[in-house]
Amino acid sequence: MNKENTINELQGLLENYATTYEIEAQYREHMLSFLKSSDDPIYSSNQAGHFTASAWVLSHDRQHVLLTQHAKIGKWFQLGGHIEPEDSSFIDACLREATEESGITSLSSANTFVLDIDIHDIPEYKGIPQHPHYDVTCYFVAPAQAKAIKNAESKQLQWIPLEQVKALTDDPAIHRMVEKTLELETYKDHA
DSSP: OOOHHHHHHHHHHHTTTTOOOOHHHHHHHHHHHHHOOOSSSSSTOOOEEEEEEEEEEEOOTSEEEEEEEEEOOOOOEEEEEEOOOOOOSHHHHHHHHHHHHOOOOOOOOOTEEEEEEEEEEEEBBTTEEEEOEEEEEEEEOOOOOOOOOOTTTTEEEEEEEHHHHHHHOHHHHHHHHHHHHHHHHHHHHOO
16 A cells, blocks of 8 residues: 555545534544644554544445444444555555455445544553544445354444434444435435
């Protein structure tokens, strides 16, 4: 991976990202500033904070989302993780994380787009101090008959009906993603 290319890609994705959520507009400005001011904004070695690559993976009928109950934290999240030097781009990092955490090898980034951005603190763990994650989540749709396979990072990995997600978690970013997904599907139904 060329680090500068990935930083430029993230900058472009953020500059072109539009949202109706005020908190995301604030996150967007903070993320762009962090990209410009940090020597290493994308790798986990930066303990002052770093970008993370997440994936909102929908079932082929777009009625369910694949969520993981994180093994360390115990809470439900979208799939995702750290950007790695071997990732050829930021979008590739999102796809790799989605594939690794879901076991679905047939996912494609062909029609992906940024669905949500979020900044949240990660608590201290095993000597790594608390630090912020600048999380950018991309939208993916799994092909029909995609089978998800739980890995060691998850307590559980489940296809959750969109209308049940908000009862499972109090995470505001996940709530936003559910709302946005339902809006997208409603718009498509009436277009």
